[in-house]
Amino acid sequence: MDKTDNPKILVFSTEKISDPAIDMAGLLKKHYPATVYTVIVPCSSAIKPKWILHAFEKGFDGVFIAADGTDCMYSDTCSEKTSEIVRKTHALLKEKNIEPARLKMAAICSVCAEAFVKHMKTFHGQLAKTAEN
Numbered sequence: 815m816d817k818t819d820n821p822k823i824l825v826f827s828t829e830k831i832s833d834p835a836i837d838m839a840g841l842l843k844k845h846y847p848a849t850v851y852t853v854i855v856p857c858s859s860a861i862k863p864k865w866i867l868h869a870f871e872k873g874f875d876g877v878f879i880a881a882d883g884t885d886c887m888y889s890d891t892c893s894e895k896t897s898e899i900v901r902k903t904h905a906l907l908k909e910k911n912i913e914p915a916r917l918k919m920a921a922i923c924s925v926c927a928e929a930f931v932k933h934m935k936t937f938h939g940q941l942a943k944t945a946e947n
Contacts, residue, residue: 821875821941823934825852826861832880832922832930839927846934858919859895860883863903870912876941879919879935893921913944 827833833854841845851874855861858881866877877915896919904914918937922930 819942819945820847820849821938821945822846822849822851822873823873823876823878823937823941824869825850825878825934826865827852827854827856827880828858828882829854829856831882831924832854832858832926834919834924835922835926835930836880839931842927844927844931846848846921846931847938850934850938859899861899863895863899863906866876866917867906867910868919870907870910870916875945876918878933878937879917880922880933882918882921915944916941 820871825836827836833852834851858879869877876926879900880895881893900917900919903917907914909918920929921931922933
């Protein structure tokens with residue numbers, strides 16, 4: 815990771831569950847770092863490890879999966895599948911000498927604007943602190 819006090823974070827956000835929370839954060843004027851970028855996907859269990867690796871290759875300092883959790887309309891096992899994707903990707907990151915802590919996941923419900931903002935501020939702070947060391 816490049817030394818930066820303003821890390822770039824890519825968020826994989828789900829269309830029906832977490833994305834409305836992110837929109838709500840904006841509507842409520844809840845502030846989170848301007849270097850947070852979102853990509854909307856239908857379901858978090860459809861994210862591919864190669865997409866996450868590509869984000870790091872393109873210069874993102876962190877990747878956050880705003881997972882559907884138990885609210886997923888596409889799969890009863892979404893949480894388990896997404897967790898398995900994260901586990902596999904953590905192993906790939908280790909192989910590439912990328913700190914696995916640069917990939918985070920949390921369930922973000924459609925009304926969890928404050929939780930999303932808190933996750934972004936915390937993750938951004940962790941990435942900035944890691945860059946200092």
